[in-house]
Amino acid sequence: MKTYIYEINSNITELIDTDTRKLINSSEAILIQLFSGESALKIQDILNNISQLFPNAFIITSSTDGEIAQNRVLTHSSVLSISTFDNTSLKIAFCDDKESFQAGKKIAQELTTDTTKLIITFANGLLCNGEEFLEGIYSVNPDTIIAGGLSADNAKFKRCYIGINETLYDKGAVGISLNSESLSVNNFHSFGWSSIGIKHKITKAIKNRVYTIDNITAVEFYKKYLGEDVSNELPKTGIEFPLIIDENGLKKARAAIAKHDDGSLCFAGNIPEGEYVYIGIGEVKTILSNPVENIDTVNVESFFIYSCMARRRFIPDLIYQEIEPFADIAPTSGFFTYGEFYTKEKPELLNQTMTAVALSESDTPNIHKYNKKQYDTDNTTKALMHIINVTSKELRDQTLLQEKVSNELSAKNNTIEMIQEMSNLGSWELDLSNMKISWSKMSYKIYNMSPDEEPPSYLDFINMVIPDDRKKLIDVHKELDDAKIHSVEIRVKRKDDKILTLLESGKLIFNNGEPIKIVGTTLDITDIRMQDDILVKQSKSAQMGEMINMIAHQWRQPLNAISSAVIKLNLQSEMDILTKEEISTTTQFIEDMTQKMSQTINDFMNFTKPDNKKELISFDAIFEDIFNIIGTQLTNHNISVDIDIQTDTRIFTYKKELEHILINIITNARDALEELNDTKKHIDIKVSTKNTLCVIKISDNAGGINDNIIDRIFDPYFTTKDSNKGTGLGLYMSKKILQEHLSGSIFVHNKNNGAEFTIILDKNDE
Secondary structure, eight states, X not given: OEEEEXXXXXXXXXXXXXXXXXXXHTSSEEEEEEEEOSOHHHHHHHHHHHHHHOTTOEEEEEEOSSEEETTEEESSSEEXXXXXXXXXXXXXXXXXXXXXXXXXXXXXXXXXXXXXXXXXXXXXXXXXXXXXXXXXXXXXXXXXXXXXEEOOOTTOOSOOXXXXXXXXXXXXXXXXXXXXXSOEEEEEEEOOEEEEEEEEEEEEEETTEEEEETTEEHHHHHHHHHOHHHHHTTTTGGGTSOEEEEETTXXXXXXXXXXXXXXXXXXXXXXXXXXXXXXEEEOHHHHTSOTTTTOSEEOOSEEEEEEEHHHHHHSTTTTHHHHHHHHHHSOEEEEEESSEEEESXXXXXXXXXXXEEEEEOOSSOEEOOOOOOOOOOOHHHHHHHHHHHHHHHHHHHHHHHHHHHHXXXXXXXXXXXXXHHHHXXXXXXXXXXXXXXXXXXXXXXXXXXXXXXXOOOHHHHHHHXXXXXXXXXXXXXXXXXXXXXXXXXXXXXOTTOOEEEEEEEEEEEEETTEEEEEEEEEEEOHHHHHHHHHHHHHHHHHHHHHHHHHHHHXXXXXXXXXXXXXXXXXXXXXXXXXXXXXXXXXXXXXXXXHHHHHHHHHXXXXXXXXXXXXXXXEHHHHHHHHHHHHHHHHHHTTEXXXXXXXXXXXXXXXXXXXXXXXXXXXXXXXXXXXXXXXXXXXXXXXXXXXXXXXXXXXXXXXXXXXXXXXXXTTSTTOOSSOTTTOOSOHHHHHHHHHHHTSXXXXXXXXXXXXXXXXXXXXXXXX
16 A cells, blocks of 8 residues: 655646656556645646546545645645555445435445445535434444544535545535455544533533523523633634533534524534533643554554544644654545544544544554654643643532432432332331321322321221231231331222222331331232233133134044045945945044044143143153144144254243243244245244253244334234234233243344244243
8 A cells, every 4th residue: 555645736747747647547446535625616626637647546525624744734725645555445435315314324335345444434514414424324334444524614614515536516425445355444533622610411402403501592601601702703613612522431522513593503413402511622732642652553554634623723833743643654644624533332423533544455563653742831821721620620529519419319309209109109107106107198199098188007007908818918017027028919998999909018127126117118009900810811812712723723634534534435335335344444533533633622621721830841741742732733834843952951830831831932933934935934942951041942934023013022912913813912921921920031033034032941940
């Protein structure tokens, strides 16, 4: 790889000699980047000349707020960066989609290959939401480093340009991918802005347009904290005083790029409503601390730098010092942006930041040493920055302490009542010295009583409990002396004669070893129990219908065989060829078929009998029972089943309940596979153990479950089947039985063109 850098201050033909042009044009791949702060006419003229001189080159262009050529920082000029490659291929793309996310997505779709190492992309700095643009790229290509930035227009904020090959545009985005097995790509960034003052809350915002901060307009916010001169010059001055967000240790600045008549500001990236931000201010020393200073070995043949315009404008006479260390190592070019792209764990839109990408096709790292120039601010400036930083930290610490105290007080006064109301949970105390009960507001609401009324005494409350449940409550109270929490489900009759089902939990409180009170909670589960009863009845009805359907499937073949045998006897009788032997044989056949049908009924009757106790049983026996019931259906639907059970896998469980769950999942797979025509239908079942856990996986190749609904399939009444085929209760009840009876869990995800259900059980659960 080799990079040639030119400041275009004369005719390009004269600037680049013939031999160099021939050498460049003979390369396998040519990447040209044009960075220009000149007029659109001038940029277009340069593009026309470049396209003629280098017809095989891939050219991308951005208008700027300053240009970088080696160790020089220029303005209102044009810089040409020509990079040639020996083992790297290039792809180029342009998109003018107005929706930023879609633009990024389309760019990535056109550029990404299996060997893409880097995507350099420029987007319009005034019309493109850079954050959403990068999210679009990430949705297609999450693994590639993204570099580049938003085009600029010398802080005029009127019209920005990007270009592809010989064409210049005032909208859209352009990108180029570098594809190679051997290309080395490293990226760096440097921030340098400090957060000052207290944090502020974005109180109204839509995407990148912020309407209010701390409940005042964004413009008034800048006026309040930075003065009228700064607010009057927005958005230009906003870039020097960005809003700073700290996201997982990566500081991201958001600079204003547009001011609106309603006092709102548009920023170069989204700032979510509710986000907390700080006002940022630049420090010369930290801005000039180059991000390569702690890197001993940099494998690099070229640097491309995409840096924020605010850095150049903050220290215009010194900004070259930030570029020099790069230029001391390798050819360096780039431009100053309205927002730069940097990839950490994913592509991020930064502001106020210098980003750099280092490229090399060489596989031999080179050690580079350079003498970094140090910039020392004067004592007055140092003292001022120190005062600002210390004061800001003290102010933030005091604010955090005040917030903590305020939150604790608020929590004591409000949180308990809010949680109780949200969860339908009341609390109570029983004073053992006088046996008086005190209730929370939610307890009064549960019992349909006014908070002005006196709560019932302990004895009165016992009398409210349904007689059949009183002993349970009293027995639990006797167990409280172990100082642990105990719970009991009871039914209580209110004054209005409504019967409530309550879950009461309590704990005995001691003082110097003496019990003084019982504290507890009351959870109203009346509606839950009523709903459970309804669901259980509906589920049983659905299961009965499924059982009848299964019996019909099992009986269909023997009934057909009996019918055929009877028809055969009739024909032989009419033809006067019926023999005693034929009668005996046919009669025996019909008897055998009848016995088989009778056995089917016995199988189903045994299957539907409730489990009274757990038993230790092998999975071979479990699946033998299951396929005695549904095996014929699967065969009739041309569905093959592969069962892989780890050697001697047994489980201590309620056998029938587990079989019900497995049959439900397998029949769901059967119904899904029934819709397929040309596919070889199959169901895979794997049973394995890990420590004390048993894992059952059931998968099919029926195409999987739509991603939009897969999170809902365990909800009651949710079904993808026709109304005459499903109630939407099977998977809900399966999950409920697993969790409440079998101490297990169930999950589902799509895999290999089908759905895979995973059941996890404790094989030794007592």
